[in-house]
Amino acid sequence: MANLLIGDVHGCYDELMRVLEKAEYSDSDIIWFTGDLVARGEKSLEVLRFVKSLGSKARMTLGNHDLNLLAIYAGISKNKSKDHLTPVLTAPDCDELINWLRRQPVLQIDEELKLIMAHAGLSPQWDLETAKKCAKDLEAILSSDSYPFFLDAMYGDLPDFWTSELQGVERLRYIANAFTRMRYCNLDGRLDMYYKESPPEAPGKLKPWFMLLENSDYYPKYSIAFGHWASLNGKYTPEGIYALDTGCCWGGKLTCLRWEDKQYFKKRAYKK
Secondary structure: OOOOEEEOOOHHHHHHHHHHHHOOOOOOOOOEEEEOOOOOOOOOOHHHHHHOOOHHHHEEOOOHHHHHHHHHHOOOEEEEEEHHHHHHHOOOOOHHHHHHHHOOOOOEEEOOOEEEEOOOOOOOOOOOOHHHHHHHHHHHHHHOOHHHHHHHHHOOOOOOOOOOOHHHHHHHHHHHHHHHOOEEEEEOOOOEEOOOOOOHHHOOOOHHHHHOOOOOOOOOOOOOEEOHHHOOOOOOOOOOOOEOEHHHHOOOOEEEEEEEOOEEEEEEOOOO
């Protein structure tokens, strides 16, 4: 049995099948997905059906595009043609897929592998217990009947600084932004939701979130895998931190990391 870690799929179903073939995937393997299963690529429906069919053999985290699909389904966000989500929304099993998706976690922690996965990362202002508690709180609202009320208030960049005094929607918005949208932080840990380029071009006042973990209680004891940040192209991270989004939906590659021997397998996006 192997653990196969897959970067953001974004509806690139054909590339997913090919990269799993390259990694010699078998039914005994566990596949980890960094999130953003959907949008941009043309086969989000096929991706959702495949990951759902894996049952306990899949471990995933929700990404910002997955949350946006939930908001579109709830009538809160607009269905944009560039996201190619209409086949999902008109599928006969749409309700089933959506109800499955909104019950997926935003944080994965494996104590045996000493591995953490989140779509964007973990706020450098959190210790591990805070991250676990925040994940459970967000997962609880998404899996409840009240999830549309949160999704309606989800969009926004504030608050950008964590404090245990945050409550209600503002607290949940910060948690969602940290787990699914974060890239850079200011030196005090405050989230910056605007700058997206790779670190060599970043202003001096900004640092990638993973460069601000020197006081954390979990790194480097745990390795961390994440997606979301395609412009990293798998680079610029310190030892034990794995950036797996390599921009397949933008014409790049879909990346798979076999955890046991740290071997990478990649499949370039099909040309349309």
